[in-house]
Amino acid sequence: MKAILEIKRGTPGAEPHIETFEVAFEHGQSILDGLRAVRHETDPTLAFRFACINANACKECMMLIDGKVDYACTVRLKEGVTTLAPLPKKALVRDLVTEIAPPDERLHGKG
Amino acid sequence: MHLETDVLVIGAGGAGMYAALEAAKAGASVLLADRSLIGRGGATVMAQMTVAAALGEQTPDSWEYHLSDTLAAGRGLCDERLATMMCQEGPARIREMDAWKVGWARNGDHIAQIHAPGHDRPRCVYVDVLSTGPAVSRTLRTQLNLANGIRRVGDLAIVDIVVRDGIACGAVAVHLSTGEPVTIAAKSVIIATGGLTRLYRRNSASFNMGGDGYALALRAGAELIDMEFVQFFPIGHLAPRLVGMDPIMWDPFRYKLGGKLLNAEMHEFEDDYAAQDARSDGNYVLTRDRATYAISKEVESGRGSPAGGAYLSFKHVPEAELRRSFGQVIDKLAANGIDLTQQLVEVAPIAHYHMGGVRVDETMQTGIPGLYACGEAVGGANGANRLSGNAITEAFVFGARAGQCAAKTALQAAANWSNEAAAPALNMLRASEKRDTPNLSVAVTDLQALMADKVGPFRTEEKLAEAIVEIDRMASELGAAPPSSGQSFDPLLIDWLDLRNMLQVAKAVAVPALARTESRGAHQRDDHPGLDEAWTLNQIVSLSGGDISLARGANISKKASA
Ligand SMILES: Cc1cc2nc3c(=O)[nH]c(=O)nc-3n(C[C@H](O)[C@H](O)[C@H](O)COP(=O)(O)OP(=O)(O)OC[C@H]3O[C@@H](n4cnc5c(N)ncnc54)[C@H](O)[C@@H]3O)c2cc1C
Ligand code: FES
Numbered sequence A: 001m002k003a004i005l006e007i008k009r010g011t012p013g014a015e016p017h018i019e020t021f022e023v024a025f026e027h028g029q030s031i032l033d034g035l036r037a038v039r040h041e042t043d044p045t046l047a048f049r050f051a052c053i054n055a056n057a058c059k060e061c062m063m064l065i066d067g068k069v070d071y072a073c074t075v076r077l078k079e080g081v082t083t084l085a086p087l088p089k090k091a092l093v094r095d096l097v098t099e100i101a102p103p104d105e106r107l108h109g110k111g
Numbered sequence B: 001m002h003l004e005t006d007v008l009v010i011g012a013g014g015a016g017m018y019a020a021l022e023a024a025k026a027g028a029s030v031l032l033a034d035r036s037l038i039g040r041g042g043a044t045v046m047a048q049m050t051v052a053a054a055l056g057e058q059t060p061d062s063w064e065y066h067l068s069d070t071l072a073a074g075r076g077l078c079d080e081r082l083a084t085m086m087c088q089e090g091p092a093r094i095r096e097m098d099a100w101k102v103g104w105a106r107n108g109d110h111i112a113q114i115h116a117p118g119h120d121r122p123r124c125v126y127v128d129v130l131s132t133g134p135a136v137s138r139t140l141r142t143q144l145n146l147a148n149g150i151r152r153v154g155d156l157a158i159v160d161i162v163v164r165d166g167i168a169c170g171a172v173a174v175h176l177s178t179g180e181p182v183t184i185a186a187k188s189v190i191i192a193t194g195g196l197t198r199l200y201r202r203n204s205a206s207f208n209m210g211g212d213g214y215a216l217a218l219r220a221g222a223e224l225i226d227m228e229f230v231q232f233f234p235i236g237h238l239a240p241r242l243v244g245m246d247p248i249m250w251d252p253f254r255y256k257l258g259g260k261l262l263n264a265e266m267h268e269f270e271d272d273y274a275a276q277d278a279r280s281d282g283n284y285v286l287t288r289d290r291a292t293y294a295i296s297k298e299v300e301s302g303r304g305s306p307a308g309g310a311y312l313s314f315k316h317v318p319e320a321e322l323r324r325s326f327g328q329v330i331d332k333l334a335a336n337g338i339d340l341t342q343q344l345v346e347v348a349p350i351a352h353y354h355m356g357g358v359r360v361d362e363t364m365q366t367g368i369p370g371l372y373a374c375g376e377a378v379g380g381a382n383g384a385n386r387l388s389g390n391a392i393t394e395a396f397v398f399g400a401r402a403g404q405c406a407a408k409t410a411l412q413a414a415a416n417w418s419n420e421a422a423a424p425a426l427n428m429l430r431a432s433e434k435r436d437t438p439n440l441s442v443a444v445t446d447l448q449a450l451m452a453d454k455v456g457p458f459r460t461e462e463k464l465a466e467a468i469v470e471i472d473r474m475a476s477e478l479g480a481a482p483p484s485s486g487q488s489f490d491p492l493l494i495d496w497l498d499l500r501n502m503l504q505v506a507k508a509v510a511v512p513a514l515a516r517t518e519s520r521g522a523h524q525r526d527d528h529p530g531l532d533e534a535w536t537l538n539q540i541v542s543l544s545g546g547d548i549s550l551a552r553g554a555n556i557s558k559k560a561s562a
Helices: A032-041 B014-025 B063-073 B080-097 B130-144 B210-219 B250-257 B272-275 B289-298 B319-326 B330-333 B388-411 B419-431 B440-454 B459-478 B491-515 B557-561
Strands: A002-009 A017-024 A063-064 A070-071 A080-085 A092-094 B004-009 B030-033 B148-154 B156-164 B166-177 B180-191 B229-237 B260-262 B310-313 B345-354 B372-373 B539-544 B547-552
Touching: A002 A032, A017 A032, A032 A080, A032 B319, A032 B440, A063 B030, A070 B180, B004 B166, B004 B388, B014 B030, B014 B130, B014 B148, B014 B180, B014 B330, B014 B388, B030 B130, B030 B180, B080 B388, B130 B180, B130 B388, B156 B210, B156 B272, B156 B419, B156 B491, B166 B419, B180 B419, B210 B372, B210 B491, B229 B250, B229 B319, B250 B547, B260 B289, B272 B289, B289 B310, B289 B330, B289 B345, B319 B330, B372 B388, B440 B491, B459 B491, B491 B539
Parallel strands: A002 A080, B004 B030, B004 B180, B030 B148, B180 B372
Antiparallel strands: A002 A017, A063 A070, A063 A080, B156 B166, B166 B180, B229 B345, B260 B310, B310 B345, B539 B547
């Protein structure tokens, strides 16, 4: 099976652009599996946040998946197009990475 | 950017958070740094099972019984000072967590304790349903919020510890979300970075568990101990894809319900291996190391399951009993499309925990004054094999102790920061440049495959020697300066820094594994079967002239048999 990931990429201040990647997948694999495959097979510069991979415990992999806020590690890959974008209400860091830490756990303080 | 603190804690898992709390309580200012978000990056938040402590709530118990089980599992290699501390102080920490409302499951009016393999009685506490780690993390995060004097900073990856005149004086870090180098002056430094199981192809690790802390310690001049002992868990989940569950979760159910291990021919193969094994463990046909062996051999002989493991079947168990035993777990499985009444799952040995680690004394200090370690990053307490439930206890107890002792040192010390001593690490970060490199995320998987195939649960001289050559080759290919694609959250930089550490730590595992010509606990040599009394000693790894060097501790067999 093949999934097509349309990913909104960019850095703060720059005009974001959409890049499209195709990944092969097996039943049950997650969006996060797909993103890791993209880095591995095509573009290692793609930035996204995650830690626990399988446990759905770290809660770091939240992003906009087909327009809905969700965890990349729990939503499954599907055939056809899936759109991925950074969280809209958080400050953009790069690509799918946003500033999600509570303000008092950031290096540059609150806000 | 430059920061200053009394105590720098590297890593915000159970150990690091406990260390920060105790150091602050002792009056020190604390900087708690994590490369991920605070309290989310490592194993602690992922653990779903149990925590061992001789509370005596379920059955009369004493820490001495817990200690003797721990020493037996460690097959003669435990550092008894550390093991004693863990067993003796564990109950107080578990009760402290209870007072902080972690929510240990209750059995009537007392804390419930269940019987896990290797323990002589019910000793293990937990939080329902499979929520131990998340509850522990949440509770400690709440305490951090309530405490004074602890600055928490996420996205801050420590790159090197700074040592001046043989004394730890801080660290160099990179702030991942901006890419900016950060120097941290600290009067004492605690390594609480967790384990190294990301070194292996199949693992229960998070992304942050490539063993940074061992590499940090080595480069700071500290010693590591027992590095050859990596614990493989025999029936880690393999397929179908399962998300939201601890990959080791099958174990208690297999134990309780007699889950069957089948090969591709649907043959129940455990009995074929059981005859070779005198030690059977409770309800298991095979002990864990024998089960790992049996599954690996079935796969090698071409009788593995499609994903390369064994089938685990509960189909013989009536649905009502499955429901009763698995409880809400059945619903979590259903959400993953798994119905145990109809379907087999595939399991395989996975790298799960590291017994070895940074060598410390009773104050959790390394050989480098001012440099401490705690949690899974520490070696010694569990010897050649760890009992289930000991790791979180160890994280609490050693974390608290490290925090107290590091604070005491810091409060007596004068600032010792040196820009000059920090320069090499800073210069390395600043030298990062945009350049073409092979895809380093592929190099990481190559290393994981190499470690699994040649430095995995079953080892030989030939395989280990090949692994060392290949690790050296990969290290020279990596080069001395990181590549970089840009400024903020740069995955190329992260891969490079990870590989720099992973390769060093991989070698720190392979070298003592090659030297140890016997089989003991988690270190199994196909070419040297059986335990050899002459090897009842710990091996110590350090860095000398930039390369791994090995020393032997004294034989401790007298102590072990006493
Ligand atoms: C899936 C799973 C299930 C488990 N189940 C159990 C169980 O049921 N019972 C039990 O007793 N044990 C269990 N264990 C083992 C136990 O969870 C760990 O040994 C223990 O939690 C380790 O705690 P720690 O604080 O030492 O490390 P961790 O919790 O791993 O925390 C280390 C932290 O350090 C950070 N870090 C790493 N490198 C750097 C760096 N360079 N700079 C800054 N930060 C860094 C990481 O991001 C992470 O947050 C399990 C482990 C796993 C993986
Ligand atoms: S990767 Fe940890 S919750 Fe998704």
